[in-house]
Amino acid sequence: MRAISGLWRWRRNPLRRATDLAEAWAGLVALLLLLVVAPVVGSATGHAAQGALQQAVREQHDTRRLVTATVIRALDRSPLDADPEAASGRELRTRVVADWTAPDGTTHRGAVLAALETPHRGDHFTLWTDLHGGPAARPLDSATATTHAVLAGIGAALLTAGLVEGARRLAVWRMVRRRYARWDRAWERAGPDWGRTGTGS
Template sequence: MRAATGLWRWRHNPLRRTTDLVEAWVALAAAVLLCVAVPLAGWTAGASAYGSLQRAIRAQQEQRTPTTARVLGAAEGPPRVVRTAEAAEEERLSRPVTARWTAPDGSVRTGTVETARRHAAPGDTFALWTDRDGRPVAPPMHPATARAHAITAGFMASLLTGLLVETGRRLAMRRLVLLRYARLDRAWAAAGPDWGRTGTGS
């Protein structure tokens, strides 16, 4: 970022133009925003995302119940467990089986679910999460996953804020350059007819 390069224009100089002073102010404002607004935006976005994810985790923990399922045999149909994106790797390594488990109301359920056990023989048990109605669901989000998502959100917010500040600075600089060119053209047009003539200005 070249925002600080315009700060030299603060110096008193008989050749300093108004646009030079404006450029210095723009550079100073951009530098302050990069040092203050960018970290603040990242922290705010990250904290907000983390708070939302923590509330989601608590809600999932309240609505989902851990239980133990017992393998009955090989699966004959598609698994009934609702999957999420964060469980993609587990899905790749899991195996569908027919199992029996107990619902939160005490009733016994049977269905096709997935287990991470590579060799699931009849009689084997494994952990299973169910909703309040006893249907298999994905486990609650892990706190480490929530922290990773929050950090990503904060980083993206900081990056977008920095890009916004830099874009605004560049647009302001472009506007100042165009203004200088316009003033130079007017000055050249006013002096052009007499340029180079003997006795001009006498």
């Protein structure tokens, strides 16, 4: 709004300088870019991220299976044994040696994280694996992918707005510097004794 009021104020003002009008126009252009370009960039980025993330969701759900594993023995518990893929990030998991059958029918044994507080031999738990039976991270769900896409769109819009505002401030700063330089040159032309008593001015 300051840009529009600036243009209106300087419209017929006899004290208007070219830089005053240029600053007002820079503000108006920046405002229009903020209102039009930033939302378009954010929306385009969000749509692109949504497409890529939903494709990743489909691929992960196609290549990962939930199987039932059986505890052979528990390993030492580490305070760092938390599932990074869990929604809260605080789901405590215990490291165990377990047996499981892969989707292709082969049997596997290895150290994995189980959602069991006190695992005992023979306890069952679910485990995500790839199609060949190797332990895999939990597949990304559609809602989380959408959230990430929305955040990417918002981030892109904010970054665009920041770049536009930064460009406007840089342009105004350069105009002000040139204005001050012109004032300095005008003062130099007026002479070093201008305004002093006894110099005849």
